[in-house]
Amino acid sequence: MGAGASKAQPGVHVVVAQSNEDGSIRAEHLPTENRESDGDRRRSRPVLHSNSPQYSRGKRRPRHEEPHSLSSSPPTGSHSSPSPAAVTGQGPEFKIFKTIDNNEYTVHCAEDGSMYYVDWAEQKWRVFPTEWIKGGKFENLDTKTNGDREGELIHPFRGKLTTLLRQESLNVMYFFDESNHGWLPMPLSWERQTPFVSRLVAETKNVCSDWDDDLSIVATLRQCNYSAEDSVNCHIAINDEGVFNKFKDKVGGSSLIFEKLQEKIKELETELKECRESKATMKEELTALKDILQETKAENEQLKQELKSFKTEQRKQSVVLQQSMGRGSMRLPAITAKMNILRPTVQNGLQEIRNVKFKLHTTRQQLKKSVRTHTEQMNELSKAVRGLLVRFEHQSAALQETRALYRKEAVQRKLLFNQVQELRGNIRVFCRCRHDERSTSDSLSFEGEDTVSVTTANGKKRKYEFEKVYSPKTTQDMVFEDTRPIITSCADGYNVCIIAYGQTGAGKTYTMMGPRDNPGVNVRSIKELFNIMKEKDKTDFEMKVSMVEVYNESIYDLLKSPNEVQEKLQIHKKGKELHVPGLTEIEVCSTDDVIKVMTVGEKNRTTASTKMNTNSSRSHLLLRLVLVSYNSVSKTTTRGSLTLVDLAGSERISRSEATGLRLVEAAAINKSLSALGQVFSSIRENSLHIPFRNSKLTHLLQQCLGGDAKACMFVNVSPLDANVPETISTLEFGMNARQVALGKATTHITKTT
Incomplete structure (x- = not known):
C-alpha cells in the first residue's frame, strides 16, 4: 500500500473498534481533521455491534454481545408479535435469533410479550416478524467474564516482579468493505496511513528517535490500546540496555572484575560463617545462664518456704511461752533460760536468711546485667549480619550484571568471527x-x-x-x-x-x-x-x-x-x-x-x-x-x-x-x-x-x-x-x-x- 493510502477510497470506511467487557464492540469513525484527543476518544464512542447486517456477513458475532448500547433504547408496549414466554419461557431479556442460513439477530423480549430486533441500516428497533420463528431458533446470551489475576515473574536482571492479568477494553481498527458488505480488520500497512495512527507514530518517534520501524510502532500501539505513552514505556522496558552501558565505562575487563568479585564474595562468606558461629556460641551461653537463673529461682522458693515454716514455728513457740508465763512465775526462770538458749539459734537463722537474700539479689543483678550485655552483643551481631547480607546482595547483583556483560561480549565476538569466516x-x-x-x-x-x-x-x-x-x-x-x-x-x-x-x-x-x-x-x-x-x-x-x-x-x-x-x-x-x-x-x-x-x-x-x-x-x-x-x-x-x-x-x-x-x-x-x-x-x-x-x-x-x-x-x-x-x-x-x-x-x- 503506497503513500496515497491515506486518501479516501470508495467503498472503504475506517473505524476504530473497542471490545468492551460486556461483549459489545464500540466503533469510532476517524475523520481526517479536528480529531479528538486520545482520552476524549476513550471516554465517548458510538457503538457498533457485530450482529449488524453489514458486519455479520461472513462473520460470527460473539455470543455474549447485547444490543443495549444503541443510541435509542428498545420500544415498550404491546404489538402484534408472539409472546416471549411461548418461545423462551422467561421474562424480559435479550436473546439471539439464529436463522437456518446462520444469520444472527439480537432480539429484545419485553415483559408484555412483545419482541423487537435491531435494524442496523436505519439504527432503529423493529417489531420481530412472527413468520421468522419457523425459519430459526432462539439462543441465550452468554455474559461470562473473567476477573483479574495476579502473579509473579522472576526477571534475570530486575528480580521478582509482580504481574497482573486484567481484562480491559480493546480498541480495534476496522474498514468497511463495500464488495463484501462487512467490517474487516485493517492491515498494519493501511492503518499506518490513517491520520490518527500517523499522529501517534509521530509522537512515538519524537520520544524514541532510535525506533524507526513504523510497522513495529503500529503493532505496539495495537497491543497498548493505541496509547502512545504506554507504547513508549513498553519499548523502553523491552530494549533497555542500561545494564550493559553502566559497567562498560567502569570496568576494564569482564574477566578481571569477575575474579575480584569472586574473591570478595569468598571473604564475605567467611565473615558470615564466623558471625553465625559466634551467634551460636552466644545462644549456648544464654541458654546456660537461663538454666542458672531457673535453679536460683528454685532455691529462692525453697528458702522462702523454710522461712515461712520458721516464722510459723516461732509464733507457736511465742504462744506456748506466753501460756507458760501465765501459769505461774515459778516457771519464768526456766522459760527465760530456754529463750536464752533459743535466741542464738533464731538470730543465726535470721542472719542466714538475710545472707541468702543478699546473695539472691546479687545473683539476680549479675544475671540481668549479663542478659543485657549478651542482648546488646546479639543486636550488634544481627546488624553486622544484615550489613553483610546487604553487601553480599549488592555484590551478587554486580556479579550478575558482569556475567550478562560477558555473555553479550561473547555473542558479539561470535558474530564477528562468523563474519570473518564468511569473508574467507x-x-x-x-x-x-x-x-x-x-x-x-x-x-x-x-x-x-x-x-x-x-x-x-x-x-x-x-x-x-x-x-x-x-x-x-x-x-x-x-x-x-x-x-x-x-x-x-x-x-x-x-x-x-x-x-x-x-x-x-x-x-x-x-x-x-x-x-x-x-x-x-x-x-x-x-x-x-x-x-x-x-x-x-x-x-x-x-x-x-x-x-x-x-x-x-x-x-x-x-x-x-x-x-x-x-x-x-x-x-x-x-x-x-x-x-x-x-x-x-x-x-x-x-x-x-x-x-x-x-x-x-x-x-x-x-x-x-x-x-x-x-x-x-x-x-x-x-x-x-x-x-x-x-x-x-x-x-x-x-x-x-x-x-x-x-x-x-x-x-x-x-x-x-x-x-x-x-x-x-x-x-x-x-x-x-x-x-x-x-x-x-x-x-x-x-x-x-x-x-x-x-x-x-x-x-x-x-x-x-x-x-x-x-x-x-x-x-x-x-x-x-x-x-x-x-x-x-x-x-x-x-x-x-x-x-x-x-x-x-x-x-x-x-x-x-
Missing part, C-alpha cells in the same frame, strides 16, 4: 548428536553451544569446537534457524551447498529429509525460498528441481519414470559449469510440488539393511534446486542454486559384517568419502591440483567446492559407547573441513537489455 569462504560446520534411548553413558558431553567432548575407552577426553553443537534434545526448528542465513543466499544469486556427513545410523537422513510431520533441512529450505521470492515485488521467478544418486561410483537419475530404462549418467563441463546430459529437471511452483518430487526420488533411492542400520542408505543423494528470477524494475536476472547432499554413512566392514553386494557398496561408499577428504585436504593446503575427478561424488560437487559457492556441513554422531571410534573419526573429519577456505562467493546477476 570457510565451510561452516555444525555438529548434531542423534537421540538414542539405548544410550545410558556419558561418553559424549556438551560444554556450551560450540564445544563437544568425547571420552575414549582409556579415559582420555578430547574436545572439538564447531560453529554450533546440537545435543540430542535439539529440535528440527532449532537446526534450521542456524542455517537459514546461508540458505536464503540462494535467492540473492549465490550457489549454496549443504552436506550431511557421518557414520551409518547417525541421523543424516533425518537431519536432511526428516519425517513428513517434522521435515528436515531440505523441505524447510525450499519452503523458505518460496516465501522469500513471493515477498519480492515485481519479480518473476522460475524454480527447477533435480535428484541424482551416486551408487557404486555411477550416477543415476532418481526422477526418471520407472518405465524408462535406467542408464548411467555422465558429467560434462560446459564453460565454467558442469552439465549432466539426460538429467531430468522438473519445474515446481510450490512446496507441495517439491515434496512430491522428493517422495518419488526417495522411493527410487537404493537402501538396504545392515547390522549397523536396518534402513541404511547405500548411495549418496544430491538434491539440486536452480532458482532464476527476473526483476522488471532493475532489468536484472539472478541465478542461484541450492545443492542438498545426504551422504551415505561411513562404516567399518568388521562391524557391519557386509558380504557380497553389501560389501561392494560399502567399499564404494568409503572410497568416495575418502576422495572427499582428499579434496578438503588439497584445498586447505592450497595445492595446485585438486583431485575432484577421483570420485563421481567429488566431481559432482566440484561446482560447490571450487570457490564459487557458500557451503556448510552437518557432522552427525551417535551417543552410543560402541560407536566412540566412529564418532571420533567423524569429528576429526568435521574439524578438517572447518579449516577449508573456499574463497569469497560471488553472485550471479546479469543485466538484461
Whole structure:
C-alpha cells in the first residue's frame, strides 16, 4: 500500500473498534481533521455491534454481545408479535435469533410479550416478524467474564516482579468493505496511513528517535490500546540496555572484575560463617545462664518456704511461752533460760536468711546485667549480619550484571568471527548428536553451544569446537534457524551447498529429509525460498528441481519414470559449469510440488539393511534446486542454486559384517568419502591440483567446492559407547573441513537489455 493510502477510497470506511467487557464492540469513525484527543476518544464512542447486517456477513458475532448500547433504547408496549414466554419461557431479556442460513439477530423480549430486533441500516428497533420463528431458533446470551489475576515473574536482571492479568477494553481498527458488505480488520500497512495512527507514530518517534520501524510502532500501539505513552514505556522496558552501558565505562575487563568479585564474595562468606558461629556460641551461653537463673529461682522458693515454716514455728513457740508465763512465775526462770538458749539459734537463722537474700539479689543483678550485655552483643551481631547480607546482595547483583556483560561480549565476538569466516569462504560446520534411548553413558558431553567432548575407552577426553553443537534434545526448528542465513543466499544469486556427513545410523537422513510431520533441512529450505521470492515485488521467478544418486561410483537419475530404462549418467563441463546430459529437471511452483518430487526420488533411492542400520542408505543423494528470477524494475536476472547432499554413512566392514553386494557398496561408499577428504585436504593446503575427478561424488560437487559457492556441513554422531571410534573419526573429519577456505562467493546477476 503506497503513500496515497491515506486518501479516501470508495467503498472503504475506517473505524476504530473497542471490545468492551460486556461483549459489545464500540466503533469510532476517524475523520481526517479536528480529531479528538486520545482520552476524549476513550471516554465517548458510538457503538457498533457485530450482529449488524453489514458486519455479520461472513462473520460470527460473539455470543455474549447485547444490543443495549444503541443510541435509542428498545420500544415498550404491546404489538402484534408472539409472546416471549411461548418461545423462551422467561421474562424480559435479550436473546439471539439464529436463522437456518446462520444469520444472527439480537432480539429484545419485553415483559408484555412483545419482541423487537435491531435494524442496523436505519439504527432503529423493529417489531420481530412472527413468520421468522419457523425459519430459526432462539439462543441465550452468554455474559461470562473473567476477573483479574495476579502473579509473579522472576526477571534475570530486575528480580521478582509482580504481574497482573486484567481484562480491559480493546480498541480495534476496522474498514468497511463495500464488495463484501462487512467490517474487516485493517492491515498494519493501511492503518499506518490513517491520520490518527500517523499522529501517534509521530509522537512515538519524537520520544524514541532510535525506533524507526513504523510497522513495529503500529503493532505496539495495537497491543497498548493505541496509547502512545504506554507504547513508549513498553519499548523502553523491552530494549533497555542500561545494564550493559553502566559497567562498560567502569570496568576494564569482564574477566578481571569477575575474579575480584569472586574473591570478595569468598571473604564475605567467611565473615558470615564466623558471625553465625559466634551467634551460636552466644545462644549456648544464654541458654546456660537461663538454666542458672531457673535453679536460683528454685532455691529462692525453697528458702522462702523454710522461712515461712520458721516464722510459723516461732509464733507457736511465742504462744506456748506466753501460756507458760501465765501459769505461774515459778516457771519464768526456766522459760527465760530456754529463750536464752533459743535466741542464738533464731538470730543465726535470721542472719542466714538475710545472707541468702543478699546473695539472691546479687545473683539476680549479675544475671540481668549479663542478659543485657549478651542482648546488646546479639543486636550488634544481627546488624553486622544484615550489613553483610546487604553487601553480599549488592555484590551478587554486580556479579550478575558482569556475567550478562560477558555473555553479550561473547555473542558479539561470535558474530564477528562468523563474519570473518564468511569473508574467507570457510565451510561452516555444525555438529548434531542423534537421540538414542539405548544410550545410558556419558561418553559424549556438551560444554556450551560450540564445544563437544568425547571420552575414549582409556579415559582420555578430547574436545572439538564447531560453529554450533546440537545435543540430542535439539529440535528440527532449532537446526534450521542456524542455517537459514546461508540458505536464503540462494535467492540473492549465490550457489549454496549443504552436506550431511557421518557414520551409518547417525541421523543424516533425518537431519536432511526428516519425517513428513517434522521435515528436515531440505523441505524447510525450499519452503523458505518460496516465501522469500513471493515477498519480492515485481519479480518473476522460475524454480527447477533435480535428484541424482551416486551408487557404486555411477550416477543415476532418481526422477526418471520407472518405465524408462535406467542408464548411467555422465558429467560434462560446459564453460565454467558442469552439465549432466539426460538429467531430468522438473519445474515446481510450490512446496507441495517439491515434496512430491522428493517422495518419488526417495522411493527410487537404493537402501538396504545392515547390522549397523536396518534402513541404511547405500548411495549418496544430491538434491539440486536452480532458482532464476527476473526483476522488471532493475532489468536484472539472478541465478542461484541450492545443492542438498545426504551422504551415505561411513562404516567399518568388521562391524557391519557386509558380504557380497553389501560389501561392494560399502567399499564404494568409503572410497568416495575418502576422495572427499582428499579434496578438503588439497584445498586447505592450497595445492595446485585438486583431485575432484577421483570420485563421481567429488566431481559432482566440484561446482560447490571450487570457490564459487557458500557451503556448510552437518557432522552427525551417535551417543552410543560402541560407536566412540566412529564418532571420533567423524569429528576429526568435521574439524578438517572447518579449516577449508573456499574463497569469497560471488553472485550471479546479469543485466538484461
